[in-house]
Each structure stands twice: as C-alpha cells, then as structure tokens.
Amino acid sequence: MLQTRRCGELSEADDDTEQTLCGWLQETRNLGGIAFLQLRDSTGIAQLTLPKKKVGEDNFKVWTAIARESTLRVTGTVKANQEAPNGLELVPTELEVLNAAATPLPLGVVDRIESEIETRLNARYLDLRRPEVAAFFRIRAAISGAVHNHLRREGFLEVQTPKIIASATEGGTALFPVQYFDREAYLAQSPQLYKQVLMSGGLDRVYEVGPAFRAEEHNTPRHLNEFISIDIEMSWADDDDVMGVMERLVATCAESVSQEAEALTALEMAPLEVELPLPRITYDEAIEIASAKADIAWGDDLSMEATRAIAEQYGGFYFITKWPLSLKPFYIQAEGEKHSKGFDFMFREVEMTSGGQRVHDVALLELRLREQGLDPKEFGHYLEPFRYGMLAMVFSGAQNVRECVLFPRDRNRLTP
C-alpha cells in the first residue's frame, strides 16, 4: 500500500501509530533545531515535524532542502500535540521524494501574491493545487450532476451526437475545419440538427451535454471557442413549457451547489437563492426600463448597457420574453404581428441562453427562411445551448469563464 491515510484523515485515534502519507510538500519552516513540513493532498494538510535529534543530522539536512511542491511519500509516528495545527503531527522515520519540483516555481501555490489568470493558466497544474481554484471545479461538478439528475427526472433522454460534421449546418457561426481523411469536415458548433432528427424519430424529450466549437474571433470574459453545452429539445411544448424546464433546472443546480459548503467558503461565495417562478419580463417592458438609462428603441437588440439597467431591478435569474420577431431566428414562432415566442434567459446583465417555441409548419418555415435569404433545407431548434462554463461562472462568482474551465480554448490559447 502506498499510503495508509490521506493527509486530511489523521485523527486522535491514530496517536502513537505508524502511518504513511503521500502528498505535495507545501512549505518548509526550518527553525534550526526543529523543522516543520506541510504535506498537502486534496483532503487537507498534515504537519510533519522534524526534531533534529530524532530524525538525525543527515536526514534533517536533506529533508528540509526539498523544493516546495515536490511530491513525497512519508512514513512516521503520529503524535497528538496541542502545539501542532489540528493537534496532530507526524514524525517521519522514512521520507521518499517521488518527484522533485523544479525551482523556482512558475507560480507560487501558497504565496500571498495573486497572479494574473494568464500566468495561472500557463501553469494550470500548479494553479489547480490552490483550494479556491479547485473549488470552481467542485461547483462545476455539482452542476453537472444536478443537470443530469434533473433532466432525467423530467423524462429527458440523454443522447450523444457527432462532433465531426460534414457541412456548416448553420449560416451564422464560423466553424473550425478539420481534415477527415481526404475530405474536409467541421467541428460541430451545436447538436441542433441531430436533435431535430431525434424529434422526428419519436424521442420527444432529449438533452445532450457535450462539447461545442465556434470559430468566432471574439475575446470577452464570457466567450470560449470550445465549451461544454447543455442542449435541450422537447416536442409538444410551447415557450412557457420550455421556460418551466429551464427554471426548474436552474433551481436544482442552485440547490445542488448550495451543498458544496467547503467550495463556496473557499470562493467567499454565498449560495445563490433561486425562487420559482422566476420573473418574466416582456421585451417591451425591458425596453421601457432600459430606455431610461440607455439610448435604445423598440426593435433594437439589448446592449450590455441596456441589460445593466434592467439588472438593477432584477438581481438574479429572469426571462425576457416575447422578443420582436425581427430579432429572433426564422424558426421561432410568431405571436401577433411583430412579436415572437422567443425568450432570453438572463442572469443579471448577462444572457445565459435563449430559447423559444419553434415553427413546426414546414411551409411557414420555408417562407420565413426565404424572407431572410436563407436556405430552406436548414432547420432550427428550441433552445440555444446552455454553456456549462456560464452556469459555473454564475454559481461560483467567477469574473471570467476561464476560471471555470480546466484548460480553456480562446482566441489565442491552444495550450496547455
């Protein structure tokens, strides 16, 4: 057995027993006649205490010279001691360096200095060793679990569709071309076309959680060129039904995240309260609110400036419903003359995703397509993909999506 305890698992009951621990050497405090080493793994920190007389001159010299963030395996006797952190320490008899860390580190794991996200991403393997960084991924995982549980409970079937596709299925988004043997192919920007086929195939409630790729050259704290999307499609439903699914889904996520007390504490983040039903404001109302603070007229898309004004009144999640037909894709159903059954799902000033009721009449669909000068053989979908990173960002309080993605792909970043 490589280890007999995790670093965070030592207890009073282990007093005077021999144990073996593995972990990263977080810090060494050498006081001359005695030294303290902090050994860390994902469960916590154990203090190794090295009284020079007990461990011997030679061991003392070698063991206190090990570079920070090296990986160690250490065996010794556990001692309960009031002066030790958590009241426990381990006095080593054997200490093996599994891997010595390079020095100096590109990034201090426990240093007081806060590095820029750019530096951190370049040394992500070190960055992730910080509890507040790992916390983002605990929250992400909590959301992931909640999404699957919830949608399954509501009768949605999880599906996986191809990520290598033959042609640009949508007119708008730039795709990444890839070489597929001797043909050109693309990385999928959305599962929409396949979801569409599944609806026809009788799987009338499906969802997919998977990667999506968009070759857009934007550079914002919210956009990535590769992201994990939560994509939902349901038949026999109108825009209200879809909003119902979305708000219940988000409420389940909030509930699940609120149980991640340790991660939230590390992030200094209060759990988000989601009270159902979420507010629904119409586009017309949104324009009225926004026009007091922003230069905006009916028929305009809502700028960041406009949504900030709205966010002053709606602090959490909410829907903006009944958008002008002209601002929504051709496949969204009309409501009256100028309005549509399309909605945006918002968190404060940020658009999380959008959705709506689709036009199911093929003739009408083709007419609307031609009006927009598009090819009628293309189809739409009920719900724009939900970006995982965005949910994680909101629930963790991150200022940049890159925080919530292990190895983000953006305009300039392809490694690590």
Add this chain to the structure above:
RNA sequence: GCCCCGAUAGUGUAGUGGCCUAUCAUGCAGCCUUGUCGAGGCUGCGACCCGGGUUCAAAUCCCGGUCGGGGCGCCA
C-alpha cells in the same frame, strides 16, 4: 474585426526624457535560529515584450508587430 487601456526579475509591482548601476514585496541561493502555523534575522541572485524611429540622452516620447485587460461587433 473595431475602439480605449496596458506589457518592468520566477510571481506581483514602483518608476512620465538625464537623479535608473531600475523600487518594494514575494521567490530562489547561502548562513543563523528547537514549536513554526503570513515564522523571524543577516547576506546574495534575478527584469525594462519584439522591431524600427526621435533625441546629446529612452523603461519613459513616436510608428509597426505580438500578447493581455475592458467595451463594441460577431455568435441567424
């Protein structure tokens, strides 16, 4: 793709034409120190993004590039 702002030791920063042989912290290296937990003390190491230009003189001013931050656009 457009606009505004920025780039200085491993990391984070100070420095607005000569006082820069470039500040401070952290780190790293060495020495001292038997209860550290943001350990402490002493000594040392280490940097002006790249390419042009202006000037007697450039980290500092100008032009181009690269990269980063914010906003916009794009994301039917």
